[in-house]
Amino acid sequence: MENNLETKQSKQSLIYLSALLAIFLWASAFPGTRYALQYYSPVSLMTLRFVAASLTLGIVGLFKKISLPKIRDLPMFAISGLSGVFLYSLLFNLASVTLQAGVTSFVVASSPIFTMILVRIFLKEKVKTICWVGVFVSSVGLAAITLTEVTDFALNSGMVLIILAAVCSGVYSAVMRGLTRKYTALEATTYTIIFGTLGMLFFLPEAISEIPNATFFANTVVLFMGIFPAALSYLAWGYALAKAKKTAHVTVFSYLIPFISSVLGFLWLGETLSAITIVGGIIIIGGMLMTNVFGRD
Numbered sequence: 433m434e435n436n437l438e439t440k441q442s443k444q445s446l447i448y449l450s451a452l453l454a455i456f457l458w459a460s461a462f463p464g465t466r467y468a469l470q471y472y473s474p475v476s477l478m479t480l481r482f483v484a485a486s487l488t489l490g491i492v493g494l495f496k497k498i499s500l501p502k503i504r505d506l507p508m509f510a511i512s513g514l515s516g517v518f519l520y521s522l523l524f525n526l527a528s529v530t531l532q533a534g535v536t537s538f539v540v541a542s543s544p545i546f547t548m549i550l551v552r553i554f555l556k557e558k559v560k561t562i563c564w565v566g567v568f569v570s571s572v573g574l575a576a577i578t579l580t581e582v583t584d585f586a587l588n589s590g591m592v593l594i595i596l597a598a599v600c601s602g603v604y605s606a607v608m609r610g611l612t613r614k615y616t617a618l619e620a621t622t623y624t625i626i627f628g629t630l631g632m633l634f635f636l637p638e639a640i641s642e643i644p645n646a647t648f649f650a651n652t653v654v655l656f657m658g659i660f661p662a663a664l665s666y667l668a669w670g671y672a673l674a675k676a677k678k679t680a681h682v683t684v685f686s687y688l689i690p691f692i693s694s695v696l697g698f699l700w701l702g703e704t705l706s707a708i709t710i711v712g713g714i715i716i717i718g719g720m721l722m723t724n725v726f727g728r729d
Contacts, residue, residue: 443675451672451685457665459692464657465528471646474525476639477654479632482517483639484658486629489622489667498619508611509623516604516666517628527590544683546602551609551679563680566723570687573715576708605673605683612674614648621670625663684723687716 468477501509544567551557602625611620643651672682691713698705 436678439486439725446668447675447682448685450668450675452688454669455667455685456692457661457668459689460696461657461661462528462689462693463697464653464661465525468646468650468653469525469528471650472642472654473638474529475522475632475635476525476642478521478525479624479635479639480643480654481658481662482521482625482629482632483636484655485523485662485666488659488663489618489625493618493622494635496618496676498616501615501619501623505611505614508607509627510582512604512607512611512624513621513627514628514631515600515607516525517625518631520597520600520604521595521628523600527594527597529590541603543598544680544686545599546599547605547609547683550602550606554606555610555679557609559678559680563678563684563723564595566719566721567680567684568719569722570684570716570719573687573691573712573717573719576712576715601686605669605679608670609673609679612670614650617667617674620674621663621667625666655701680723684720687719688713691716 465477472480548559548563548567552559572622608620608624611624615623646654669682672685676682691709694705694709
């Protein structure tokens with residue numbers, strides 16, 4: 433009995449660690465994107481990042497001898513890749529040109545709400561009331577961070593783009609939840625990213641032409657973002673979605689993105705890290721605990 437309990441707790445811990453790894457790597461993409469955009473256009477940065485991610489996962493997939501997707505599932509992979517890779521990255525990069533990192537991370541972090549609604553409608557996945565309460569509490573922490581990180585929250589073109597990016601992120605997580613019922617996390621992630629990258633190949637010649645104009649460090653950042661905040665983070669997120677009992681138990685981790693992004697911005701870019709931001713992070717964690725501890729079946 434104790435062994436079964438220990439095994440269950442170990443699996444649950446691995447799910448949480450995978451989600452945290454994905455969120456940490458995604459958060460690192462915010463300051464990374466702001467830095468790399470000094471040398472690359474938004475579409476070139478997106479293209480190079482996911483070409484690197486596709487090559488990384490493709491090599492791993494060949495080594496692991498993963499199965500090919502079934503023909504009837506190709507439309508779902510296309511939707512997953514289009515929403516979570518191509519459109520999300522394009523909208524996010526375009527918005528990052530005009531918006532502060534605090535604004536982009538705040539809006540993108542709201543994607544769990546869209547995901548929870550979609551999985552309830554299409555996958556018939558019920559969510560306990562306490563989970564919604566936990567999401568609300570985390571939203572309060574998110575708002576607290578936003579008050580210190582955001583000075584201009586006007587509804588402009590950049591804001592519209594980042595809201596659409598959040599919707600795309602929510603759609604991606606919901607579709608991935610369905611795909612991981614049929615495929616392993618590695619299979620679902622690999623084909624999702626490959627499908628998403630196919631739509632970017634049109635921009636590849638332009639992206640390659642910009643490489644010589646960027647510094648060595650900038651190109652290193654782009655490569656890092658392709659391998660880690662793209663390939664590895666998507667894989668870790670896919671694993672967490674595949675193994676979690678409820679989608680909300682994983683997606684609520686997204687609320688940590690602005691907090692981690694703020695800490696990384698402080699350490700990397702010298703941005704201000706206020707006491708309210710730290711308090712907001714603690715509140716977010718409290719909401720996550722409500723969802724994952726009291727929201728279990």
